Amino acid sequence: MTETALAPPETGAWETVIGLEVHAELQTATKLFCSCRNAFGDEPNTNVCPVCLGLPGSLPVLNREAVTFAMRIGTALHCEIRPSIFHRKNYFYPDMPKDYQISQYDEPINVGGWLELPDGERVGIVRAHLEEDTGKTSHLGEGGRIHAADESLVDYNRAGVPLVEIVSEPDLRSAAAARAYVTELRGLLIATGVSDGRMEEGSLRVDANVSVRPVGSSAFGTRCEVKNLNSLRSLGRAVEHEAARQVALLEAGGAVTQETRHWDEEAGRTVPLRSKEEAFDYRYFPEPDLVLLEPDEAWQREVAASIGPLPAARRARLAELLGGEATESQLEQIRSVVEQGLDHFVTEASPPAPAALALARAGNELAAEPEAATSLDPAAFAGLVALEAGGELSATQSKKVLARLLADGGGDPLAVAAELGFEALGDDALAAAVAEVVVANPDEWAEYCSGDEKLQKQKGGWLAGQVMRATKGQADGKAVDEELRRLRAAQG
Amino acid sequence: MSPTPGPAGATAEAVRTGGRSARSVVEEALAAIAAADGPLHAFLDVHADAAAADAAAVDAAVEQGRDPGPLAGVPVALKDNLCTRGRPTTCSSRILEGWRPPYDATVVTRLREAGAVVVGKTNMDEFAMGSSTENSSTGPTRNPRDPSRVPGGSSGGSAAAVAAGVVPLALGSDTGGSIRQPAAFCGVVGMKPTYGVVSRYGLVAFASSLDQIGPFATTVGDAALLLEVIAGHDPCDSTSLDRPAPDVTAALDDGVEGLRVGLCQELLDEGDAEVVGRVRAAAEALAGAGAKVDEVSLPELRLGLPAYYLLAPAEASSNLARYDGVRYGLRVDAPDAEAMNTATRTAGFGAEVKRRIMLGTYALSAGYYDAYYGKAQRVRTLVIEAFGRAYESFDVLLGATTPSTAFPIGAKVDDPWSMYLSDLFTVPSNLSGHPAMNVPFGADGEGLPIGVQLLAPALGERVLFAAASALESLAPAPGGAS
Numbered sequence: 001m002t003e004t005a006l007a008p009p010e011t012g013a014w015e016t017v018i019g020l021e022v023h024a025e026l027q028t029a030t031k032l033f034c035s036c037r038n039a040f041g042d043e044p045n046t047n048v049c050p051v052c053l054g055l056p057g058s059l060p061v062l063n064r065e066a067v068t069f070a071m072r073i074g075t076a077l078h079c080e081i082r083p084s085i086f087h088r089k090n091y092f093y094p095d096m097p098k099d100y101q102i103s104q105y106d107e108p109i110n111v112g113g114w115l116e117l118p119d120g121e122r123v124g125i126v127r128a129h130l131e132e133d134t135g136k137t138s139h140l141g142e143g144g145r146i147h148a149a150d151e152s153l154v155d156y157n158r159a160g161v162p163l164v165e166i167v168s169e170p171d172l173r174s175a176a177a178a179r180a181y182v183t184e185l186r187g188l189l190i191a192t193g194v195s196d197g198r199m200e201e202g203s204l205r206v207d208a209n210v211s212v213r214p215v216g217s218s219a220f221g222t223r224c225e226v227k228n229l230n231s232l233r234s235l236g237r238a239v240e241h242e243a244a245r246q247v248a249l250l251e252a253g254g255a256v257t258q259e260t261r262h263w264d265e266e267a268g269r270t271v272p273l274r275s276k277e278e279a280f281d282y283r284y285f286p287e288p289d290l291v292l293l294e295p296d297e298a299w300q301r302e303v304a305a306s307i308g309p310l311p312a313a314r315r316a317r318l319a320e321l322l323g324g325e326a327t328e329s330q331l332e333q334i335r336s337v338v339e340q341g342l343d344h345f346v347t348e349a350s351p352p353a354p355a356a357l358a359l360a361r362a363g364n365e366l367a368a369e370p371e372a373a374t375s376l377d378p379a380a381f382a383g384l385v386a387l388e389a390g391g392e393l394s395a396t397q398s399k400k401v402l403a404r405l406l407a408d409g410g411g412d413p414l415a416v417a418a419e420l421g422f423e424a425l426g427d428d429a430l431a432a433a434v435a436e437v438v439v440a441n442p443d444e445w446a447e448y449c450s451g452d453e454k455l456q457k458q459k460g461g462w463l464a465g466q467v468m469r470a471t472k473g474q475a476d477g478k479a480v481d482e483e484l485r486r487l488r489a490a491q492g
Numbered sequence: 493m494s495p496t497p498g499p500a501g502a503t504a505e506a507v508r509t510g511g512r513s514a515r516s517v518v519e520e521a522l523a524a525i526a527a528a529d530g531p532l533h534a535f536l537d538v539h540a541d542a543a544a545a546d547a548a549a550v551d552a553a554v555e556q557g558r559d560p561g562p563l564a565g566v567p568v569a570l571k572d573n574l575c576t577r578g579r580p581t582t583c584s585s586r587i588l589e590g591w592r593p594p595y596d597a598t599v600v601t602r603l604r605e606a607g608a609v610v611v612g613k614t615n616m617d618e619f620a621m622g623s624s625t626e627n628s629s630t631g632p633t634r635n636p637r638d639p640s641r642v643p644g645g646s647s648g649g650s651a652a653a654v655a656a657g658v659v660p661l662a663l664g665s666d667t668g669g670s671i672r673q674p675a676a677f678c679g680v681v682g683m684k685p686t687y688g689v690v691s692r693y694g695l696v697a698f699a700s701s702l703d704q705i706g707p708f709a710t711t712v713g714d715a716a717l718l719l720e721v722i723a724g725h726d727p728c729d730s731t732s733l734d735r736p737a738p739d740v741t742a743a744l745d746d747g748v749e750g751l752r753v754g755l756c757q758e759l760l761d762e763g764d765a766e767v768v769g770r771v772r773a774a775a776e777a778l779a780g781a782g783a784k785v786d787e788v789s790l791p792e793l794r795l796g797l798p799a800y801y802l803l804a805p806a807e808a809s810s811n812l813a814r815y816d817g818v819r820y821g822l823r824v825d826a827p828d829a830e831a832m833n834t835a836t837r838t839a840g841f842g843a844e845v846k847r848r849i850m851l852g853t854y855a856l857s858a859g860y861y862d863a864y865y866g867k868a869q870r871v872r873t874l875v876i877e878a879f880g881r882a883y884e885s886f887d888v889l890l891g892a893t894t895p896s897t898a899f900p901i902g903a904k905v906d907d908p909w910s911m912y913l914s915d916l917f918t919v920p921s922n923l924s925g926h927p928a929m930n931v932p933f934g935a936d937g938e939g940l941p942i943g944v945q946l947l948a949p950a951l952g953e954r955v956l957f958a959a960a961s962a963l964e965s966l967a968p969a970p971g972g973a974s
Binding site: 050053054055056057058059060061062088090092094097098099100152154281283284285288289290291 | 573574575581583588591593594595597692693694695696697699700701727728729730731806807809810813814816818819820829830833853856857858861865
């Protein structure tokens with residue numbers, strides 16, 4: 001499916017307006033304000049100390065690496081990096097050790113900016129600020145809800161893990177656009193090395209502000225904030241459902257109430273969490289335990305220099321390698337290859353091999369096994385693609401060799417091919433195999449030669465299949481096709 | 493020529509040179525505590541065994557020819573808001589009952605490294621909120637000079653322990669005068685350093701932007717010795733200044749010849765006649781010793797108290813949120829988390845703490861923030877600017893530490909505003925972050941100590957100690973007539 005930033009409203013005469021708040025956990029070695037390990041999945045309450053447990057007397061000390069990561073995000077999003085301060089956001093919750101969260105408020109580190117989506121649309125970025133994560137509560141008994149739980153357990157390993165909250169302008173107009181934005185942002189976070197982007201582990205969390213308005217209106221409708229969007233699929237479904245709910249309300253003569261809503265994945269709907277009146281008064285005030293954060297120019301330059309090409313530029317590079325107009329499926333391959341950070345395989349293999357071939361192998365075979373692909377030697381991949389491009393391996397053979405290379409993490413493609421018995425079929429042997437199939441299938445051959453284009457295509461494919469079967473896949477598909485044509489031409 | 497060493501300095505010297513064992517020093521202190529503390533109630537917890545062991549380690553170092561440090565064998569008492577590893581640290585609050593910190597405050601680590609021996613933790617107003625040490629979950633400390641009176645607060649236990657002579661040194665914390673005011677009431681030296689000179693790591697926070705740890709001693713020289721040990725950069729406190737400890741002992745005999753002293757109107761105006769009289773006497777004494785004394789008026793300082801009573805509670809309301817029964821200290825069980833939080837905090841906090849949490853929560857609330865917290869911050873800037881103007885013409889400022897001498901126990905417990913007025917002369921230095929010190933300078937007609945306050949610009953510790961040392965040498969003999 002093609003995703004565009006400004007799709008026509010899916011709700012008829014209504015236009016959906018979406019702004020997203022994306023929380024990204026930074027993959028720093030240590031937490032935001034202490035030297036505890038920042039790791040997912042460890043034994044509960046093992047990565048804790050007086051600071052991240054908020055013990056009396058403890059004080060936060062800002063992690064330089066987290067600031068560097070935040071600046072990478074800001075730089076990649078074309079934000080202005082400003083002197084900033086931290087605030088305390090006060091509210092009681094058992095998984096928050098200090099009962100306040102240290103967060104940036106009205107003087108954040110990154111201000112203004114934009115993210116360009118694959119279709120060229122730019123989504124405005126309001127801010128991207130630093131804050132600390134909370135711990136994680138598990139409620140035992142009564143369906144895991146806090147109010148009826150028999151017992152609640154808190155794991156503070158996550159408490160104090162650095163987060164950057166990226167707030168977009170309300171520039172998105174459809175569920176598809178929202179998904180495209182998060183996909184692109186995720187790619188950027190991975191490309192800049194600041195986050196693993198794993199939504200299922202909670203490294204990337206999305207809240208959506210959704211409102212609707214009549215098409216053509218420039219005023220915004222009343223918005224609702226939808227929480228608990230744990231996947232791209234949830235995001236898309238929740239936005240669609242919430243927009244439809246609001247439209248139904250308005251069309252029935254009602255009004256949308258500003259509130260926070262919870263996405264119920266199983267029920268496929270949003271449910272009210274708290275109204276504007278019930279919203280917490282966070283009593284923000286400047287965090288007195290921290291000082292002004294003012295990265296000097298040298299630090300900013302260092303950060304800017306450390307950022308490699310971003311996904312948009314990397315996609316453009318692959319498209320350029322393809323030359324000419326890329327097909328829809330090639331665009332999809334480019335997106336997938338860049339998103340998974342596999343584009344260097346393509347650039348290393350091509351030239352000399354045709355970019356389309358390298359892209360196909362990377363976008364299909366490598367992308368299917370991203371874990372194995374990350375440890376594959378790009379030179380081995382380049383060698384394989386060259387063999388296939390030169391006709392020394394058929395597509396089928398090439399894929400089999402690639403599978404072995406992936407399993408082994410590299411190797412000599414030629415040696416692997418030999419080991420698998422994929423000696424390239426010589427021209428004579430190929431011609432003989434084709435001739436044998438033609439002789440054995442006179443009816444199909446006649447139809448192939450009939451002049452009916454549709455029939456020709458159909459029967460040509462069938463005949464080539466017979467040759468492949470006879471040669472146990474050793475024949476190169478293209479060469480078989482050429483030989484069939486040559487025979488037909490010779491006959492005619 | 494250096495002034496005569498105070499008792500702490502003399503003890504350390506004797507221990508370092510092998511003239512006296514740390515064991516005997518500490519045993520004597522523990523015996524003095526045991527004898528005096530029943531009626532006094534300066535201590536909440538005495539670390540008898542650990543102190544004896546630490547003293548033995550100091551003696552072993554001396555025997556092996558290693559330098560045990562500048563405070564070798566000197567007994568020190570700690571206000572109970574300073575974290576001590578494995579030992580109760582309650583801030584005189586029920587809510588921290590049973591909690592034992594897994595770590596030492598930075599100042600405690602530095603004391604141990606300097607050879608000092610921690611003998612126990614002292615009583616205080618709950619979470620340092622108070623001016624009399626009556627807001628303690630374990631009852632008040634009495635003033636050693638007159639047991640019917642308060643020792644001041646909130647570091648009343650530390651002030652009383654030093655005044656009673658059971659320890660030569662103690663640490664307190666000063667958020668709005670909590671070192672200087674009890675020092676004045678008890679007749680000892682008490683000093684608040686420049687904000688950021690002493691690490692706050694391990695000091696249980698009351699109002700983070702105002703809190704500062706400082707020394708109590710019987711002499712200015714001993715206070716200097718203690719300050720040098722605890723001061724200096726600490727990477728664990730982001731507000732700690734990146735500079736070495738001020739070299740204050742070397743400044744003690746600098747004298748006051750030519751020193752420009754500003755006698756500050758606003759630090760006298762509300763004072764009792766006898767207090768004002770002693771401050772004027774101090775000014776004259778300094779002038780007699782060669783200082784150039786002039787009067788100065790800084791009207792903005794009058795705004796300090798109301799600003800302080802918005803800013804400090806605002807920060808406190810946030811700092812004290814963590815006492816929710818979830819992780820440590822008191823927990824009063826209830827059906828759900830929110831009810832448990834409420835029940836725990838209702839049972840765990842005393843009246844004054846609750847009053848300030850409510851005040852601070854209100855001051856930070858949406859719609860009130862600018863009118864209260866915002867405005868108080870602007871007043872804070874005005875106070876800083878006023879001091880800045882004064883220090884263009886003066887090296888130090890002089891005034892009273894407190895408007896009155898120690899008041900009777902119970903006299904002000906039901907009148908918070910009158911209690912808050914005890915901090916009138918001390919809060920401006922906390923708002924500005926500047927150093928200030930109480931130096932005993934005689935007594936009133938009833939023999940109650942009167943202290944004068946010296947103030948200096950940011951990082952003016954050296955000139956502050958120089959002036960204080962000179963003033964100390966000019967003070968009437970303790971117990972003498974004013």
